[in-house]
Amino acid sequence: MERREFLQKSILVIVGASVPLSALTMIDPKKVFAENPDIQWAFLVDTNKCVGCGFCVKACKTENDVPFEANVSRTWVERYVYTKDDKRYVDSPKAAQDGFTESRIDLGRGEYQEIDKANVGKAFFVPKLCNHCSSPACTQVCPVGATYKTDDGVVLVDRTWCIGCGYCIMACPYGARFFHPIAKVADKCTFCYHRLSKGLDSACVNACPFKARRMGNIHDKNDPITQLIMNERVGVLKDEFGTKPQAFYIGLAQEVR
Amino acid sequence: MSGFFSDLINVISAAILLWQEGERVKSHVWRPLYVVIAFVVAIVVFRFFYVPNDFGSGKRGFMYSYHRFSNEAEWKNQPAKYSVSGRERMHEYCSECHGEIVKVRTEKLHGIIPCEDCHGPAMQHPDNPEKLTIDRSRGLCLRCHTNLPYATSERHRIPGIDPKTHNTGIECVKCHNPHNPSLEGMK
Numbered sequence: 001m002e003r004r005e006f007l008q009k010s011i012l013v014i015v016g017a018s019v020p021l022s023a024l025t026m027i028d029p030k031k032v033f034a035e036n037p038d039i040q041w042a043f044l045v046d047t048n049k050c051v052g053c054g055f056c057v058k059a060c061k062t063e064n065d066v067p068f069e070a071n072v073s074r075t076w077v078e079r080y081v082y083t084k085d086d087k088r089y090v091d092s093p094k095a096a097q098d099g100f101t102e103s104r105i106d107l108g109r110g111e112y113q114e115i116d117k118a119n120v121g122k123a124f125f126v127p128k129l130c131n132h133c134s135s136p137a138c139t140q141v142c143p144v145g146a147t148y149k150t151d152d153g154v155v156l157v158d159r160t161w162c163i164g165c166g167y168c169i170m171a172c173p174y175g176a177r178f179f180h181p182i183a184k185v186a187d188k189c190t191f192c193y194h195r196l197s198k199g200l201d202s203a204c205v206n207a208c209p210f211k212a213r214r215m216g217n218i219h220d221k222n223d224p225i226t227q228l229i230m231n232e233r234v235g236v237l238k239d240e241f242g243t244k245p246q247a248f249y250i251g252l253a254q255e256v257r
Numbered sequence: 258m259s260g261f262f263s264d265l266i267n268v269i270s271a272a273i274l275l276w277q278e279g280e281r282v283k284s285h286v287w288r289p290l291y292v293v294i295a296f297v298v299a300i301v302v303f304r305f306f307y308v309p310n311d312f313g314s315g316k317r318g319f320m321y322s323y324h325r326f327s328n329e330a331e332w333k334n335q336p337a338k339y340s341v342s343g344r345e346r347m348h349e350y351c352s353e354c355h356g357e358i359v360k361v362r363t364e365k366l367h368g369i370i371p372c373e374d375c376h377g378p379a380m381q382h383p384d385n386p387e388k389l390t391i392d393r394s395r396g397l398c399l400r401c402h403t404n405l406p407y408a409t410s411e412r413h414r415i416p417g418i419d420p421k422t423h424n425t426g427i428e429c430v431k432c433h434n435p436h437n438p439s440l441e442g443m444k
Contacts, residue, residue, distance in 0.1 A: 051412040053400040055374045062378055063338050081407075099400030101420060123407035139321045148324035151316040158328040194335035203339050209370040210411065 040153040041191050042218035043247040044225050044234070045127050047256075049212035052077055052125035054099035059207035061097060063192065065182075068097060072178040074189040075129040075204055080255060081105060082121040088255055089113060100125070126256050127213055129204070130155060130176040130189035131237060131245030138168035138177060138188075147186065153218075153246060154191045162186055173241045191215070218246065265301060268294065338378035354383070362436050375435065395420070398429040 060075045061068055073095035081089045093106040105113040132155050139147045139155060146161035147168050157168075162185035169177040169186055180187035192202035200206070205213045216225025228234075228250075235252035236245040249256070272294050275287060315322035341350050351372050352359040362368050373379055375397060376389045404417030424432070432443055 049411055051401060051410065051415060052405075055370075055400065059339060059374070098396055099403075100405065101396065101399040101403045103403075103405050117406040120406050120408075122409040123405070124410045125412070136321060145312065145323045145325070148315065148322045149317045150322070150329055156324075156328065156332055158325055159331075161325055161328070190332060192337075193329075193332045195337050195339075197333040198337055200337060200339075200341060206339055206341065207371055207374055209374065 038219045039217050040219045041132065041196065041246070042153070042216060042225065042229065043129065043132070043191070044214045044216070044228055045247060045249045046212050046214075047124060047126045047249055047251040049210045050077065050125040050127055051210060052079060052096060052100040053209070054096040055207045055209065056127060056204035056213060057095050057097040059203040060189075063195075063203035064190070066187070067181060070181045071095070072181065072187075073097065074176075074187065075127065078126045078128060078256075079105075079123065080126065080253065081115060081123040083115060083119045084121045085119065089115070090255070124251075124253070126249070127204075128174070128176075128237075129247060130172075130191075131174055131243070131247040132189075132191060134244035134246060135242060137171045137173060137241070137243055141167040141171040143167065150193075154193055154196075155188065156190055156193065157186050157188060159183055159185050173238050173243065174245075261301065261305060265298075268297060268301070336380075338380050339373050340378070340380045340382070351379075358436055367435065367438050393428055393430050395428055398433075398435075402429075 054077055057073055057075055057077060060066065061073060064074060066072065066074055071094065076092050076095035077100075078090055078092045079096075079100055083089075089105040091106040091108075093100075093102075103115065103117075105115060107113055132149075132153060134149075134153075136149055136155050139149055142148075143165065144161055144163055146158040146163070147155065148158070149155050164179065164185050166179060166186065169179060172188075177186055177188045179185075192200075192204075195202055202215055205215050214225050214228075216223040216229075218226050218229065220226055221230075229248050232250050234248040234250055236248060237252075238245070238257060272291070275290060275294075309325055309327075311326045312324070313326060315324070315326075359372075362372075375393075376391050379389055382389055399420050401412075401415050402417050404419055405412055407413055429435075434443065
């Protein structure tokens with residue numbers, strides 16, 4: 001064997017040996033996609049359509065066993081009233097679980113503000129819920145790894161692991177978390193993860209008669225909700241916090257935070 | 258897991274080095290440090306046995322998704338209570354048995370309201386419960402039909418009454434037909 005031939009053959013052997021076995025298996029793209037379906041759940045709220053009936057809150061509390069008596073809720077509806085003499089009022093009595101059946105504003109602590117009919121400038125309702133942020137502040141602060149973001153974009157709380165310290169409740173800029181009075185852990189909207197995985201709409205989306213609440217896979221360009229988010233003038237809440245919320249709002253006003 | 262072992266080895270080797278050094282320096286200076294090291298080792302050992310094996314990070318990395326993986330399945334397996342009564346799909350689900358009333362509803366004004374909003378969750382119906390508890394209360398109707406003077410809101414388009422003056426104390430369904438709410442259809 002000549003020197004040149006020896007070198008050529010040994011290089012070939014080294015190159016052949018360095019190819020890992022896994023590189024030689026054929027990859028079926030369909031199979032790979034089925035194993036890693038690229039789902040990112042996103043929420044779309046059309047504030048123009050909301051009438052403040054609160055059926056969403058009722059359905060959410062029923063579906064997820066959040067007590068009606070306690071003043072906590074995974075989702076809530078806010079009422080914004082602007083008067084002609086330039087005053088602004090916001091309220092959400094009992095998270096609007098019974099809707100808005102009175103024209104007076106609930107100021108909290110049992111105080112109410114009557115607003116003269118003729119003085120109402122503009123008024124509207126805004127449903128709120130967990131924004132399921134891309135960079136959630138709440139999951140960063142958990143000291144025990146009990147709250148986390150799933151690969152399909154939902155922020156969940158591990159009830160067996162949560163110690164109820166309340167850091168996440170303080171960290172959420174949107175006030176979307178609360179202490180569950182029965183489970184004694186931090187609780188929040190799960191996008192009805194149990195319903196999504198069964199192919200159902202979340203309870204609030206299902207209950208809304210006016211289609212003010214909708215949900216879709218933001219990674220699917222053909223999804224009607226993704227189309228709306230891409231084409232409509234949508235906004236997110238508290239963008240400056242850098243949490244990258246995944247709940248988008250049509251018809252946001254500056255006062256809605 | 259490899260991180261845990263390398264941590265442990267680091268701690269032990271540091272302890273041995275300090276012990277060798279301690280032979281030369283006065284030992285009472287080092288003794289508190291041994292206590293600290295023993296404390297750290299105890300925590301690491303406790304953690305090894307206490308933390309479940311399926312703890313790890315998802316796609317989002319340690320900062321956002323360090324969690325117990327089996328918890329995802331726990332949430333997924335929660336039973337659903339509400340069925341599919343949303344605007345489009347209630348036709349197929351509820352009209353299997355209640356076709357006539359669903360037809361009346363969808364043709365009239367209240368057709369946009371999902372059945373379960375008033376009739377209650379019906380995932381297991383008709384097995385459990387056999388008969389749904391219908392919310393016939395005045396408060397349910399007032400969610401939409403309280404007159405609020407909000408001309409800029411969609412609420413404005415819904416006919417509203419003043420609950421303090423409009424037949425107080427009587428349930429709405431005594432006079433109005435909730436499935437066909439037009440005033441001609443009044444009982």
